[in-house]
Amino acid sequence: MDYQVLMDKAKEVSKFAYAPYSHFAVGACVVGESGNIYTGCNFENSSFGLTICAERNAIGTAIANGEKNIQAIAIYSPNSQDCSPCGACRQVISEFCGPEGIDVITLTSEGLKIRNLNEILPERFRL
Ligand code: THU
Numbered sequence: 510m511d512y513q514v515l516m517d518k519a520k521e522v523s524k525f526a527y528a529p530y531s532h533f534a535v536g537a538c539v540v541g542e543s544g545n546i547y548t549g550c551n552f553e554n555s556s557f558g559l560t561i562c563a564e565r566n567a568i569g570t571a572i573a574n575g576e577k578n579i580q581a582i583a584i585y586s587p588n589s590q591d592c593s594p595c596g597a598c599r600q601v602i603s604e605f606c607g608p609e610g611i612d613v614i615t616l617t618s619e620g621l622k623i624r625n626l627n628e629i630l631p632e633r634f635r636l
Contacts, residue, residue, distance in 0.1 A: 510540050510544070510580065510581060512581065512583060512612070512614050512621055512623065513621065514546075515538045515539075515540060515546065515581060515582075515583035515614060516538070516583045516585060516614060516616055516621060518536075518538040518546060518548050518583070519536040519537050519538040519548065519563075519583040519584060519585035520536055520585045520587075521536065521548070522536040522537070522538065522548035522549065522550045522563070522567075523535055523536025523550055523563070523585050523586060523587055524536070524550075525550045526550040526551050526552070526563070527550070527551070527552040527553055528551055528552075528553050529553060530553050530555075530557065531553065532588070533551075533586065533588050533589070534550065534551065534586060534587055534588060535550060535551045535562065535563035535564075535584065535585070535586045535592060536548065536549070536550050536563050536584070536585045536586075537549050537550075537562075537563040537564040537566070537567040537568075537582060537583065537584050537585075538567060538582070538583045539564075539567045539568055539571050539579045539580075539581070539582045539583075540579065540580045540581050540582075541571050541574070541576030541578070541579055541580065542576060542577065542578045542579075542580065543575075543576065545574065545576070547567050547568075547570040547571040547574060547576070548567050548570070549563050549564070549565070549566025549567030549568070549569065549570055550563050550566060551563045551566065552566065562594070562595060562597070562598050563584065564582060564584060564594050564595075564598035564601065564602065565597075565598055565601050567582070568582075568601055568602065568605060571605075572605070576605075577605070578605055578606055578607065579602070579605045579606055579611060580606075580611055580612075581611050581612040581613075581614060582594075582602060582611065582612075582613055582614065583614040583615075584613070584614070584615055585615075585616055590616065590617050590618060591615045591616065591617045591622060592615055592616075593613075593615055593629065594613060594629070596630075599626065599629060599630040599633075600630070600633070600634065602626055602630075603626060603630060603633045603634070603635065606626060608635070609625075609627075610625040610626035610627040610628075611625070611626050612624070612625060612626075613625070613626055613629060
């Protein structure tokens with residue numbers, strides 16, 4: 510999978526972010542086991558705690574399309590370089606990949622940055 514394609518899709522979907530409270534838009538793109546890709550953006554709520562992150566939105570769409578495992582995830586924000594997934598999203602990513610983890614792709618001024626989930630969520634909880 511071309512990670513630049515995933516990042517381009519994450520950027521595209523970040524335009525649809527519903528973030529009237531934080532004004533912080535995020536887009537995410539995951540590739541499933543099938544090779545298909547799924548996108549999601551964050552959407553906030555006036556009851557702030559109900560906010561859904563872009564990563565979880567993209568993963569939910571993948572699951573709703575029959576995916577059980579994801580192979581990689583790209584995350585983009587027009588508001589910040591190197592927009593890294595929050596702790597809750599790291600745990601949700603963990604649920605849908607094996608012990609070897611998956612690549613988590615962000616964008617820095619130097620270009621794409623690729624880290625394994627196990628690097629950014631060490632000793633992660635799994636049943
Ligand atoms: N957000 C995401 O979409 N993904 C993350 O990993 C971190 C935060 C969103 C949630 C909220 O709408 C905004 O960014 C500011 O926290």
